[in-house]
Each structure stands twice: as structure tokens, then as C-alpha cells.
């Protein structure tokens with residue numbers, strides 16, 4: 001921090017999307033550079049909430065200029081800390097970001113009814129905020145951002161049958177069985193500790209709604225999203241969901257297989273089929289996120305040509321029981 005310069009922290013709800021726009025454009029450039037993600041197209045809802053003055057959070061101001069922001073979302077008994085971002089400024093980017101994160105943590109952990117707080121600091125290097133998170137009682141898990149190039153040969157045409165399952169494109173009525181699949185695939189899994197939506201069918205349904213209907217994780221691409229169904233019982237055995245996060249880049253937003261259908265090559269075929277469809281759409285790269293401890297999934301991704309580009313932190317706070 002430059003001696004004597006401390007940003008002023010203010011309530012985000014005092015500001016409009018237009019006032020935040022220059023800062024969001026700086027942030028967008030970082031998303032593009034680091035994650036190949038056109039963030040502003042995904043941020044439509046954020047802008048609407050800003051204009052409605054309905055988004056809890058904070059702004060860092062320096063000499064009257066907005067240099068950083070953080071926003072939060074309440075979901076029943078959970079608070080989620082969205083982006084924490086600051087542009088370079090006299091007070092120092094790092095310092096502003098830490099102050100904003102601390103403010104958001106204080107707000108949420110002191111909100112009556114909130115007994116859990118989650119965040120995924122996608123734009124921050126793993127460990128960058130570790131001291132703030134640990135000092136405030138968060139558990140931290142490293143996650144990886146993986147990327148691969150795509151060309152006309154990438155992936156493989158989806159074949160119809162693998163390991164006793166029929167593979168077919170995603171359909172809207174798949175939402176309910178897909179929620180059940182997420183719960184069974186992620187039972188006892190590190191990702192359901194990071195995101196508690198994976199723990200219940202209702203939560204998983206909210207997660208899927210966000211992916212399929214809203215642009216937060218990119219624009220859903222139904223033609224590159226597939227389901228594996230037991231050929232005999234019709235039960236949903238696995239799925240892969242894809243989105244487009246920029247003109248050139250696709251993103252795998254979900255891939256999972258129910259425990260009883262694993263090690264039959266389903267995930268590999270689903271991923272290859274999605275990859276081929278995204279490549280045929282003219283995309284030149286594909287990304288996804290995975291928790292560092294998820295070794296079996298990482299093996300699959302490395303086999304399919306993905307490589308690590310970035311490491312970031314996910315963190316969770318749960319209210320201590322008195």
C-alpha cells in the first residue's frame with residue numbers, strides 16, 4: 001500500500017451499473033486474458049441487480065474514483081461471495097481486494113440466518129487470500145482451471161451405446177433426473193463440500209437452472225450436452241453439460257457419472273462427444289474447472305488433452321456450533 005492512501009469502502013447498493021462499468025471493463029479484460037472468458041456477457045444479471053440497487057456488497061473508492069468492488073448473494077441460509085476485484089490504484093490492488101473480501105466476510109458471517117458462506121476466487125491465484133480466509137475461519141480447497149485447444153479432429157463423434165447405456169443429447173425434461181444424478185455422483189465428494197447445492201436434489205436443481213437458463217457460466221449449448229441412460233431401466237447414468245464463454249471458447253460446466261456406472265468409459269465418451277460438437281461449432285478452445293484433489297477426473301482430462309492454466313481457491317465457512 002502507498003503510505004497514507006487507504007481506499008474508502010462504501011455500500012455497493014449506492015451505485016448503478018453505469019458507474020461500475022469502467023471497472024467491470026477492466027475486470028473483463030482480466031477474465032479474457034487469464035480465463036479466455038467474456039465475463040461481461042455472463043454478467044447480465046449482475047448489471048440488472050446493480051441497477052435495482054439490490055446487490056449486497058461493497059465498493060472501494062480512491063479520491064472519488066471506484067477502484068474495486070465485491071458482491072454477495074444470499075441463497076436461503078447461505079451467503080455466496082461473488083467476484084472480488086480491484087484495478088491497479090495508489091492504495092494497491094491487493095490491499096483493496098483484501099479490504100473488500102474482509103468486508104464481505106464480515107457482512108455475511110454477521111447476517112442472522114446465514115450459517116454457511118461459500119466463495120470461489122476464480123480470478124485470484126491460489127493462496128493469494130489465504131491469510132484473510134484462514135483468519136476468518138474458512139476452509140480452503142485448491143481448484144484448477146484447465147484448457148485445451150480444439151480443431152476439426154478434436155473429440156469423437158458420439159456413439160450411441162457404451163457400457164450398457166444409451167448416449168443421447170440433453171433434453172429439457174432431463175432437469176429432474178439430472179438433479180438426482182448430481183446428488184448421487186457427488187455424495188461424499190470434495191465438490192459437495194465446496195458447493196452445498198450438490199448435496200440435495202433441490203440444490204442441484206437450482207445449480208442446473210443456473211447453468212441451463214442463465215448466462216453466469218456462459219451460454220448453455222444444448223447440442224454439445226449429452227446424457228447417458230441405462231439401456232434397460234432408462235435411469236440416468238451420466239451427463240456432460242457445455243457452454244460457450246466467449247466467441248472462441250467453450251466450457252464444460254458439468255460432467256458426472258453415477259457410482260454404479262463408473263469405469264465403463266462413459267465419462268470419456270461423453271466428454272469426447274461434447275468436445276466434437278463444440279469443435280464443429282467453430283470453437284478453438286475448451287476449458288473447465290476441477291478440484292485439485294479430484295485425481296480420477298484430472299486423469300481423464302489430461303488424457304483428453306487438457307492442461308493446467310491456472311490455480312485458484314474455493315473456500316467455505318460454516319457457523320461454529322456453540
Ligand SMILES: CC(C)(COP(=O)(O)OP(=O)(O)OC[C@H]1O[C@@H](n2cnc3c(N)ncnc32)[C@H](O)[C@@H]1OP(=O)(O)O)[C@@H](O)C(=O)NCCC(=O)NCCS
Pocket residue numbers: 185186189255256257258261262263264265266267268269289290291294296297299300
Ligand atoms: C470423474 C468421473 C466423471 C469419471 O467417470 P467414469 O465414467 O467412471 O470415467 P471413465 O469410465 O471414462 O474413466 C474412469 C476410469 O475407468 C477406466 N475405464 C474406462 N473404461 C473401462 C472399462 N471398460 N473397464 C475398466 N476400466 C475402464 C478408465 O481408464 C479410467 O481409469 P483411471 O481412473 O485409471 O484414469 C466420475 O468418477 C464421477 O462422476 N465423479 C464424481 C463427479 C466428478 O468428480 N466430476 C468431475 C468434476 S470436475
